[in-house]
Amino acid sequence: MSRIHIEDIIIANQTLKDVVNHTPLQKNQVLSERYQANIYLKREDQQVVRSFKIRGAYHLMHSLSEETMKNGVVCASAGNHAQGVAYSCSALKVKGRIFMPTTTPRQKVGQVKLFGGSYVDVVLTGDTFDDSYKEAMAYCDEHQMAFIHPFNNEKIIAGQGTAGLEIMNDIEEPLDYLFCSIGGGGLASGVGTYIKSISPSTKIIGTEPAGAAGMKASFDNGGVTELQKLDKFVDGAAVKRVGDITYEVCKEILDEIKLVPEGKICTTILELYNENAIVAEPAGAMPISALDFYKEEIKGKTVVCILSGGNNDIGRMEEMREKSLIYEGLQHYFIVVFPQRAGALREFLDEVLGPDDDITRFEYNKKNNKANGPALVGIELKNQKDYKPLIERINKKGFSYKEIDKEESLFNFLI
Secondary structure (H helix, E strand, O other): OOOOOHHHHHHHHHHHOOOOOOOOEEEOHHHHHHHOOEEEEEEHHHOHHHEOHHHHHHHHHHHOOHHHHHHOEEEEOOOHHHHHHHHHHHHHOOOEEEEEOOOOOHHHHHHHHHHHHHHEEEEEOOOOHHHHHHHHHHHHHHHOOEEOOOOOOHHHHHHHHHHHHHHHHHOOOOOOEEEEEOOOOHHHHHHHHHHHHHOOOOEEEEEEEOOOOHHHHHHHHOOOOOOOOOOOOOHHHOOOOOOHHHHHHHHHHOOEEEEEOHHHHHHHHHHHHHHHOOOOOHHHHHHHHHHHHHHHHHOOOEEEEEEOEOOOOHHHHHHHHHHHHHHOOOEEEEEEEEEOOOOHHHHHHHHOOOOOOEEEEEEEOOOOOOOEEEEEEEEEOOOHHHHHHHHHHHHHHOOEEEEHHHOHHHHHHHO
């Protein structure tokens, strides 16, 4: 049986009620019409520190003894948990040392310093959360400080579960589906525990990035499994190893885990911004992305997606747009071998490109005394169906080419 109970979450709610925001549960008209369902968003992007992580961090720190707090606290985080700990350090007047991966978006590092002020020191180390975690644990042992784990702790899980308590208090109809992101599994464990206790028929769908599916791997292998390879793009959910506690809880309460491609998440981020003026980070948009894979099941149902955070670095938007276009089949990259004769490029522009196709990148290095030369060509299409005719025209004109977005290592090297 689960080590987290509904009573733990109710107690956590009492601790947090004057500290965190009771965030809105909003019916989203655009999504409801698109999926012919009642789609609600739990707006944790409107939380203090713009993510749910403050719930668990404050609850755990508040439970520590005065003696423990005197030595200060340590945490490791890719961003949002660090902000929750930093805010709690300032609120509880406790010194904190926060270890973050060097890959953390600058915006999140800046926010941690802002919320923690003079109470926190930030240490950037390692490429992933797991690298930072090892450094933090070593520092913790050496200096006898309390470690505030981002997910693998009962108090943390109970704190995150208060988002589920708010959802069930606010929803006015039976809840059919709850979609929730999984990084280490703390949010899914807490929210799932509360909702399943109140409404056992609600289906809890955990969502993971396709390139960082630690919980799915653990489910498939029948035990906590460390990922050998990790795509760090969805930084809020890029965890090599989920928690032992969260794994056991998720095994009990999750009905399914859905893997969501990173490009699909980028499409959702752009849609949320353009259609609803909502700024969502990748891990926050992921549950909404998953709706596309459940179109038939959710028709006519009541669905809640937890928009878990809104800490998105505006500097990443161009990269997100690119990933979205590639995923949607609208952006393609080719190495095209052009004959070194006058008019070859003009021929490509006039007779290969369609009327709505746009060249977004062109790099050509002419070599002396060679009959032909390669060019890197990026082409953006207006419609997915324009791809096949484009390929047919390239073949018909006899241009030699290689499509590099189909070859991951070459694509990553050149783009």
